[in-house]
Amino acid sequence: MIQLLEPHPDFEIAALTASESSAGKTYRQAAKWRVDSPIPADVAEMTVTATDPAEVPNDVDLLFSSLPSSIGSEVEPDFCEAGYVVSSNSSNARMAEDVPLVIPEVNADHIDLLEVQRDERGWDGALVKNPNCSTITFVPTLAALEEFGLQRVHVATLQAVSGAGYDGVSSMEIIDNAIPYIGSEEDKLETESKKLLGTFEGAALDLHDVEVGASCNRIPTIDGHLENVFVETESDVSPEEAAEAMREYPGLDLPSSPGQLIEVFEEPDRPQPRLDRTLGDGMKISAGGIRESTFGLQYNCLAHNTMRGAAGASVLNGELLLEKGYL
Amino acid sequence: MIQLLEPHPDFEIAALTASESSAGKTYRQAAKWRVDSPIPADVAEMTVTATDPAEVPNDVDLLFSSLPSSIGSEVEPDFCEAGYVVSSNSSNARMAEDVPLVIPEVNADHIDLLEVQRDERGWDGALVKNPNCSTITFVPTLAALEEFGLQRVHVATLQAVSGAGYDGVSSMEIIDNAIPYIGSEEDKLETESKKLLGTFEGAALDLHDVEVGASCNRIPTIDGHLENVFVETESDVSPEEAAEAMREYPGLDLPSSPGQLIEVFEEPDRPQPRLDRTLGDGMKISAGGIRESTFGLQYNCLAHNTMRGAAGASVLNGELLLEKGYL
Amino acid sequence: MIQLLEPHPDFEIAALTASESSAGKTYRQAAKWRVDSPIPADVAEMTVTATDPAEVPNDVDLLFSSLPSSIGSEVEPDFCEAGYVVSSNSSNARMAEDVPLVIPEVNADHIDLLEVQRDERGWDGALVKNPNCSTITFVPTLAALEEFGLQRVHVATLQAVSGAGYDGVSSMEIIDNAIPYIGSEEDKLETESKKLLGTFEGAALDLHDVEVGASCNRIPTIDGHLENVFVETESDVSPEEAAEAMREYPGLDLPSSPGQLIEVFEEPDRPQPRLDRTLGDGMKISAGGIRESTFGLQYNCLAHNTMRGAAGASVLNGELLLEKGYL
Amino acid sequence: MIQLLEPHPDFEIAALTASESSAGKTYRQAAKWRVDSPIPADVAEMTVTATDPAEVPNDVDLLFSSLPSSIGSEVEPDFCEAGYVVSSNSSNARMAEDVPLVIPEVNADHIDLLEVQRDERGWDGALVKNPNCSTITFVPTLAALEEFGLQRVHVATLQAVSGAGYDGVSSMEIIDNAIPYIGSEEDKLETESKKLLGTFEGAALDLHDVEVGASCNRIPTIDGHLENVFVETESDVSPEEAAEAMREYPGLDLPSSPGQLIEVFEEPDRPQPRLDRTLGDGMKISAGGIRESTFGLQYNCLAHNTMRGAAGASVLNGELLLEKGYL
Incomplete structure (x- = not known):
């Protein structure tokens, strides 16, 4: 995910969140980095915050979520309620009636299900999922x-x-x-x-x-x-x-x-x-x-599976959200 | 195949055949033995003959064939015509109308298609196949x-x-x-x-x-x-x-x-x-x-796949041939 | 280990121990059995006790230990002090001066270091190690x-x-x-x-x-x-x-x-x-x-590595202990 | 090799040679291309010639050779005698006294062994090897x-x-x-x-x-x-x-x-x-x-092993030959 976002033309990494136990550490300290290129230098020194709407800067336009479904189902609604737009790879809520499940090349029009979502849930934010x-x-x-x-x-x-x-x-x-x-x-x-x-x-x-x-x-x-x-x-x-x-x-x-x-x-x-x-x-x-x-x-x-099927899928949904004016 | 036949209660290895280039060698010399137990000692010293009915002793009751289909389709009929019963794992002739294709536990009764085969082809021998x-x-x-x-x-x-x-x-x-x-x-x-x-x-x-x-x-x-x-x-x-x-x-x-x-x-x-x-x-x-x-x-x-699916399948068909009186 | 002991001519499985959380369960419930043959039926229904000398029957002649070294270094001395003979695959104490580290075919005579061990530690039991x-x-x-x-x-x-x-x-x-x-x-x-x-x-x-x-x-x-x-x-x-x-x-x-x-x-x-x-x-x-x-x-x-190098090594040391009269 | 040469700043692929049986075919027809990117389009349509000095254009400055050593030991001297400079990955002649065996970062100065080679063999061409x-x-x-x-x-x-x-x-x-x-x-x-x-x-x-x-x-x-x-x-x-x-x-x-x-x-x-x-x-x-x-x-x-250890090693030696004025 970080490898995709760091050179991204439209997105800039503004914050990194993790569990309470990692909050306060630099990303270098908190992460198990196991890919075949080094951590981008500026990302490595960013301080990780807790996964809590109160800890994330208000001017963040888009959150990428890739959490175990049990945690995703807890914290994602909190962020959406607090006004954040979330592009999520977590498996929770994928089949919920008012949550768009999107592969942009296949069903970009489903993104407007967000109107229904905002009406029903009273959210300023939004929750979009990519599939398994x-x-x-x-x-x-x-x-x-x-x-x-x-x-x-x-x-x-x-x-x-x-x-x-x-x-x-x-x-x-x-x-x-x-x-x-x-x-x-x-x-x-x-x-x-x-x-x-x-x-x-x-x-x-x-x-x-x-x-x-x-x-x-x-x-x-x-x-x-x-x-x-x-x-x-x-x-x-x-x-x-x-x-x-x-x-x-x-x-x-x-x-x-x-x-x-x-x-x-x-x-x-x-x-x-x-x-x-x-x-x-x-x-x-x-x-x-x-x-x-x-x-x-x-x-x-x-x-x-980890590009088109996970991190890349979430980033692509983020790009669709930007194009469709949801950010 | 040799590992299965060597300790077999009803069968005894009487001859080994191979291509012309191996004929005259001992099995130890001719074979690429690549399994995790050594060649049975008596088999190792047997002399390999050419795959030709004229070279195989007449009193051999049953031949096991595991050949590339192009070779099998050539030599198997020769052996059958010369009176040998052949249990074959080669893929040629499996779908021929008068050749029984048999998994004994599934369709043992198909073995009697050999009567039709002998009638039609005028063979004293017989050709039975196991599937892929x-x-x-x-x-x-x-x-x-x-x-x-x-x-x-x-x-x-x-x-x-x-x-x-x-x-x-x-x-x-x-x-x-x-x-x-x-x-x-x-x-x-x-x-x-x-x-x-x-x-x-x-x-x-x-x-x-x-x-x-x-x-x-x-x-x-x-x-x-x-x-x-x-x-x-x-x-x-x-x-x-x-x-x-x-x-x-x-x-x-x-x-x-x-x-x-x-x-x-x-x-x-x-x-x-x-x-x-x-x-x-x-x-x-x-x-x-x-x-x-x-x-x-x-x-x-x-x-x-190499036991139930190949060597073991042919031996099992040989056992069925023995039980049904074809040997 | 159980696969080796179950058919063993001289040993019989009398007790199975595990962590507190497994105590009271049958072995079938407590174990993650991941080998290619089923759990021996009688062993599967044995009740697992805690790894504590007070819980193991007194008439057990020999204990086999295969524990993380941090746990082995805690509980093995307790058992030895309580009079049990322990053949251990755990890595703790292997280099201790009074603990025999033995491959029977290599240095069976080192087993008598147990005399020194008993003298020094005042144990009725004994602790023998096999190497890594x-x-x-x-x-x-x-x-x-x-x-x-x-x-x-x-x-x-x-x-x-x-x-x-x-x-x-x-x-x-x-x-x-x-x-x-x-x-x-x-x-x-x-x-x-x-x-x-x-x-x-x-x-x-x-x-x-x-x-x-x-x-x-x-x-x-x-x-x-x-x-x-x-x-x-x-x-x-x-x-x-x-x-x-x-x-x-x-x-x-x-x-x-x-x-x-x-x-x-x-x-x-x-x-x-x-x-x-x-x-x-x-x-x-x-x-x-x-x-x-x-x-x-x-x-x-x-x-x-798991036979000669681990479970089999411990059983072999147990056999040596029996032969040398330590059981 | 072709993947390295096709975008190379200093080299251009002028000819491709293979065995007699491939001569006259396009490279696309002759090659078993098994890497994860397609054959460069212009290379694919080049006609392959026989590995014979008479068939290779005279203005080719540098030949890369990666042949079984038995063939390399036959044809490489022919090319050198005919005036071609050969950078070879083939294992023949690596230890010959007048053949430089070179890793440019390690022993670039050995390249001048070519003077000795030309003196002794009377070659206009030259033969340089990279190691195994x-x-x-x-x-x-x-x-x-x-x-x-x-x-x-x-x-x-x-x-x-x-x-x-x-x-x-x-x-x-x-x-x-x-x-x-x-x-x-x-x-x-x-x-x-x-x-x-x-x-x-x-x-x-x-x-x-x-x-x-x-x-x-x-x-x-x-x-x-x-x-x-x-x-x-x-x-x-x-x-x-x-x-x-x-x-x-x-x-x-x-x-x-x-x-x-x-x-x-x-x-x-x-x-x-x-x-x-x-x-x-x-x-x-x-x-x-x-x-x-x-x-x-x-x-x-x-x-x-196939980059630094083979194709890349030969190309690097070619670059050294160019820098040192041997082309």
């Missing part, structure tokens, strides 16, 4: 196929260990192994996709009636979620038409958006996590292996 | 659910590198990676499953009309294919009923058969390749994560 | 070369993740990586080796004057520590003489001892962790790659 | 310590699979494993280091009399060779002095040279392959874990 990393990976490809009428989807995921956080998966669990279970992950793919593909026309959001069945696996990759998708559509669609629909799916002109959103490979063995996860600085979706399947189409897709 | 390792993994679980009426199946595989042979997958391809493509593998799951679940009543074999869509992935595991299965059945079936059907699926009393065939885990994160691939000396199928899915059931299953 | 897993791997090979006069040793280790415990190494730390540091591990190889190779003649233990320099690395293997050893000896020794000395190094007739202790490979690329760690049910040391080096010899050695 | 990737990793750190008098060195390597080429290490060999042997690699570290650290004063090259003993291991990392070094010096040197000597070791002002050559970490667990291999675009050496050892110092060092 595994949801973000396949929903853009579904959105590209929406014109053919989405009916049924089966998706099997091969997810990288970074999706579980630094200490989330022990090496003894995963070397020479795969784990066919990630707690509550399948539910996220099945429900968040219906909301992202849903329709918002000013009042309430209508969920899409596509039916999604998901099966999630952890495998020994560092970054990059790979997904096998089977789709059944109302009208017939050939692999060539599907590839074209994905390639031509419109991108957005936001700083973190990668231009063309979906890279489609002709090679049947692509995308692959290690080779393709950094496409578009980690913000592209890639797809390949598109072929006719028993009841429709099947294909594979890939996204960088 | 990825097919063997999920078909027994489908067979257990057959009573509920199989309609549609989606299966995504997470396959171990040993399935491609010792030099099949380069380390540079697979470390920190997954490859969503295995040449012609998807077709094998889709077609072989229909034959294995088909019906044979003495004349021709009727393929099962279940529709299978498969998506195959290679991941960085040594042994053990894990598969995510989505099944739609005619009659409703609860996860509990499915688990019971799998647990009670009858085993066989053959030396290499593991008693109860399918081990069903209650833990949602099992089976896992490294933990569960050696169940029943690698001859069990394991299953778990059974839950309701969007249009039916979903679950995971696992088998040891 | 990385020390156990290379010391037997040094012991075999002792006849040539050990002078200087450099050892670089390639250690498996299981050596750090189940949650010790995160997958994000180690996939596609190696970590050239294991806290305080180098010191253990450098000091414990001098004690193990030392001389005890009834009074005090004289440390061996071999000088050992160690460099420790964690690599992405599950089990099996591989070590590169460079040895300088007083008298010249050829690779052939070194191999012979290792092969003929005497074993012991204890239930967990593997007969011949050191397996020496001729192949230059052996031993390898995945292929050779289970030799002798994980209790053998293997060695290979023996060649002349710049100032003496170099070779590689390997041991299974 | 594992040698390049540790020699710069030794060069930095040279002022203290190098005497004895033990080095144990943990080498990435890319060092063996794309198909060099099978996944079945290396997942959950390490291989303590790389054919003829140990010899390269032991001899090439003496040449690189040697003295050239216009006539013959004097090898350094440092004695190096090496032990080489392959581990499951993609890129980056990590090495554990034990050094004994004539004069005492503290870890702080060693760190300072490495940090202040002078760099060069060549396009591919990274400025400061050696990055020294204070953290005891660095450098690590995945975190640190791309420092300085893969052209830095990193070091850490410097501490007193039994007979001197020990430390770890790391370099990117």
Whole structure:
């Protein structure tokens, strides 16, 4: 997140918050910095404050939140009530009726659900969510196929260990192994996709009636979620038409958006996590292996789970909030 | 294969064949022995002959074949014509109408397709096939659910590198990676499953009309294919009923058969390749994560690809041939 | 440990202890059981007691201890004072002057340091230690070369993740990586080796004057520590003489001892962790790659770190205590 | 190599050569392109010629050679005789008395051995070699310590699979494993280091009399060779002095040279392959874990084996040839 914000053209890091136990320390002291480039020097010396509206300067325009859901569900409403706009990667409240769940290239119009949110909750601030990393990976490809009428989807995921956080998966669990279970992950793919593909026309959001069945696996990759998708559509669609629909799916002109959103490979063995996860600085979706399947189409897709699927997703939502005048 | 046959109660290794270039050498000289126990001493000193009916002793009752399909399709008919019974793991001829494709616990009765084969081809010998390792993994679980009426199946595989042979997958391809493509593998799951679940009543074999869509992935595991299965059945079936059907699926009393065939885990994160691939000396199928899915059931299953899925499968078919009087 | 003791010919599991928070639970409830075979049924239903001499039955002859060193240094003396004999894998007190540090095949005679211990501490019980897993791997090979006069040793280790415990190494730390540091591990190889190779003649233990320099690395293997050893000896020794000395190094007739202790490979690329760690049910040391080096010899050695290097080491010391009449 | 040359400020790709069987094809057709960025468009359409002086345009100033040593030893002299200057990564002729073996930051002055070479061989062209990737990793750190008098060195390597080429290490060999042997690699570290650290004063090259003993291991990392070094010096040197000597070791002002050559970490667990291999675009050496050892110092060092250790090394030597007026 800091690596994305530090060089950002429109945003400037004004404050850093953490738990009470880290408040008062410099970021260098408070953080476990484990990426392959050093902490930006000015950020390293900033003093961390507590995650409390009273401690954060009033002139901060936008807060990025990436908290365990139990903490996010507590503190995010406090900030929104205190007038802050929050772009959140935390999993709490993603399915709440008046909280926009947004991938800007897919459903930027849902952002105006914030009007409903402010009316109902009496907030000066606002709360916007990005979806789970595994949801973000396949929903853009579904959105590209929406014109053919989405009916049924089966998706099997091969997810990288970074999706579980630094200490989330022990090496003894995963070397020479795969784990066919990630707690509550399948539910996220099945429900968040219906909301992202849903329709918002000013009042309430209508969920899409596509039916999604998901099966999630952890495998020994560092970054990059790979997904096998089977789709059944109302009208017939050939692999060539599907590839074209994905390639031509419109991108957005936001700083973190990668231009063309979906890279489609002709090679049947692509995308692959290690080779393709950094496409578009980690913000592209890639797809390949598109072929006719028993009841429709099947294909594979890939996204960088900590970029497009987490930190980059929140920053992109921040950019959308700025463009739409919510900051 | 040799590790399985050397201590076998009913079989004795009488001859070893290889390509012309290895003929005349001892097995120790000819083989690249790369398993974690030494070559059995007597086998090591046996002289390898060419893979040619003229070179193999006439009193050999049963040949095990594990050849590239291009070679298998050439030499296997020669042996059968010369009167040898061949239990083959090679992929050629698996879908031929008069060649039994057999998992003994699933469709032992198909073995009598050999009568048709002998009639049609005028062979004294016989050719029996076991399916591809990825097919063997999920078909027994489908067979257990057959009573509920199989309609549609989606299966995504997470396959171990040993399935491609010792030099099949380069380390540079697979470390920190997954490859969503295995040449012609998807077709094998889709077609072989229909034959294995088909019906044979003495004349021709009727393929099962279940529709299978498969998506195959290679991941960085040594042994053990894990598969995510989505099944739609005619009659409703609860996860509990499915688990019971799998647990009670009858085993066989053959030396290499593991008693109860399918081990069903209650833990949602099992089976896992490294933990569960050696169940029943690698001859069990394991299953778990059974839950309701969007249009039916979903679950995971696992088998040891080089045991239950290859060498062990051929030996088991050899045991069936012996029991049924074909040797 | 339980997997080793449950079928043991001389030992029977009489009690299981754990922290206060687990006391009163069955072992099945208290344990995180993460190995590839189920908990032995009778052990699973045993009630766990607190790790407190007052809670353990008096007629228990031998306690096995595998605790964090901070806890081991607190509770082990209490048990010894209360009359229990403790065979410990915990790292505390290994270098204490009156505590025998023992690999039975290397320095069984050090066990009688217990007489000194009992005299000095007034204990009815006794405390015996086995060394660190990385020390156990290379010391037997040094012991075999002792006849040539050990002078200087450099050892670089390639250690498996299981050596750090189940949650010790995160997958994000180690996939596609190696970590050239294991806290305080180098010191253990450098000091414990001098004690193990030392001389005890009834009074005090004289440390061996071999000088050992160690460099420790964690690599992405599950089990099996591989070590590169460079040895300088007083008298010249050829690779052939070194191999012979290792092969003929005497074993012991204890239930967990593997007969011949050191397996020496001729192949230059052996031993390898995945292929050779289970030799002798994980209790053998293997060695290979023996060649002349710049100032003496170099070779590689390997041991299974959780068997020969931990649980098996403690059980073997228990067997020695029984044989020597300390139980 | 192509990725380095395509954007190079001083070099332009004028011709591409390969085996007879590829001659006449475009590079796109001839190459197995397996890196994570596409082939530069103009290079992709260049026609590949045979590796034969008669086929290569006369105005080519510099040839980069990266061939199996058996082929390199045949064709490189032909090109040199035909007047081409060759910067070669092939292992043949590295130890030949009149062939400069160069790491520009370490022994740029050895390049003038080319005068001797041209005299002796009557070549208009010239042949310069860079060392093996594992040698390049540790020699710069030794060069930095040279002022203290190098005497004895033990080095144990943990080498990435890319060092063996794309198909060099099978996944079945290396997942959950390490291989303590790389054919003829140990010899390269032991001899090439003496040449690189040697003295050239216009006539013959004097090898350094440092004695190096090496032990080489392959581990499951993609890129980056990590090495554990034990050094004994004539004069005492503290870890702080060693760190300072490495940090202040002078760099060069060549396009591919990274400025400061050696990055020294204070953290005891660095450098690590995945975190640190791309420092300085893969052209830095990193070091850490410097501490007193039994007979001197020990430390770890790391370099990117396909950048600093291969393609980048050859390009850097090309830059030195240009600067020194040999092109």
